[in-house]
Amino acid sequence: MSRATIDWRADIEAAAQRIEARAPGFLRETPLWRLPGAALGVQTPGVEIWLKLEQLQTSGSFKARGMMNRLLANDIPAGGVIVASGGNAGIATAAAAQALGVPCEVYLPEVSPEAKRARLRALGATVVVGGAAYSDALAACLERQRTTGALLTHAYDQPEVVAGAGTLGREIERQAGGLPDAVLVSVGGGGLIGGVAAWFGQRSRVVALEPERAPTLWRARQAGEPVDVDVSGIAADSLGARRIGAIAWEIAQRHVPEALLLTDDAIRASQQWMWKELKLAVEPAAALPLAALQSGAHVPGAGQRICLIVCGANLDPATLN
């Protein structure tokens, strides 16, 4: 991948138009909620926060954008669609397949909870338990894909998935009628930040946020290339990719000047705060942008407009207590 930003923006435009034309009503235009910084505990004067409530997106996360774009940008074989994921990528793939009326197989490991399997079945997917751990389920999924020829979706490292995620950046700019000074984005495998940074390019400052215990982009920046990292901690469920995606890495090198690490305690505190004070029920991964502000890891300049992407809400609400 070494395409210029302008190509990415054209791909993102094409993705938005493709989805609108061929799957109208599948995506929701999620609210962009503007609040004074003081309402979120930001001390710098004159700061305006834009909360992009993308946890309200179809399937409960931004991933519906990328998965629908992946499905629409390819011919779907008789074998349908296949994915190995019990998380947001699997749910989004199943939701997109259901909306298009194509079969979907989801491979999960034995450790996956029954609640996730039931949710996938409710979306019309065929759930296959393929081995003890995630790596086994992925291997079984790839083996099955070779047999059936089904279209494989990847949680983050496919161009159509990144371009689909980029439609979120486009939507923010349209809703606001302008650019934020900074966009704060959680990073796992990098699908979201890849798309968002490809859209904004140098026009807004894109800040990458990772849990200390899942630092895929941070370690890649240290090493000068994507490397495997150990992942654990509060957000491992959704930000637990072991390595930054190749596409996101390429885009981030050009357009992401800053990558910050946040402690699990800071993430948890902001997640709880979002429920208690704002009545937003979000997963830990979605709390990193606010945690960056509330912990002081990112300090806005006076009068700046800071966009926080609230990326998902696939959580057990009882964990908010």
Next chain:
Amino acid sequence: MSRATIDWRADIEAAAQRIEARAPGFLRETPLWRLPGAALGVQTPGVEIWLKLEQLQTSGSFKARGMMNRLLANDIPAGGVIVASGGNAGIATAAAAQALGVPCEVYLPEVSPEAKRARLRALGATVVVGGAAYSDALAACLERQRTTGALLTHAYDQPEVVAGAGTLGREIERQAGGLPDAVLVSVGGGGLIGGVAAWFGQRSRVVALEPERAPTLWRARQAGEPVDVDVSGIAADSLGARRIGAIAWEIAQRHVPEALLLTDDAIRASQQWMWKELKLAVEPAAALPLAALQSGAHVPGAGQRICLIVCGANLDPATLN
């Protein structure tokens, strides 16, 4: 009360300007989220739904509007502010008092849960347990008010409280840049529908929604005047007033052509649906508008714009499972 609608609208304008001028940043402009009807299961073609996400308001419900207006529209005595409520009205009064730096006493019955008392204390209120039942706590509160001269806030039946709630209608019209064809509103004591119907008047159709087991307005319409009703059921916690307020009754007679009853099952189903499909965590009272659509109690006309007021989110999130 027999003032014309035009007076109410002036009072609502005054309330909005008073709050903005004297308590800037206390209220949030909550999102107005527009979705195609099909996204919510509405079959009628061309319907647009406006979800007014007022559960994201300061204090977790619309009541912050009325309580702040009540406090600002009166001189606050040295005794501060006093209220008998463990629910949204008490929380909103405490939040408004805290924001203005005035003392606040909240009277609760012995049956009130410790979690509610803790929340009120966290807002700086002095919590007084005043008797076994709510009626005892109210009596103790009124006795105390006579001693201290504190400003009493009522959950719904004070003009400033109704006018404050009306700022929600004004905000909807401003955000949309126009009027909805219908506004669906939950009714307990009537503070919300009083304010909203006073704002919209005959310009939009205001539809009152009540649980079958807490039908204060419905029974008043049958009887031709406010009467006491038995209240129980899923939404009794927040819609459990025993009688429609006099102010709301007067306004509703002129501007609310339709009052519908909904079953607890329908309310619960839509509350669950809002979490599962939209990732909105709301209390049962806030689910009545969607329940009216999803149960078929209210059927929009083709192409209509229907505003659903999502009024509060003071709930234990574990109850969403």
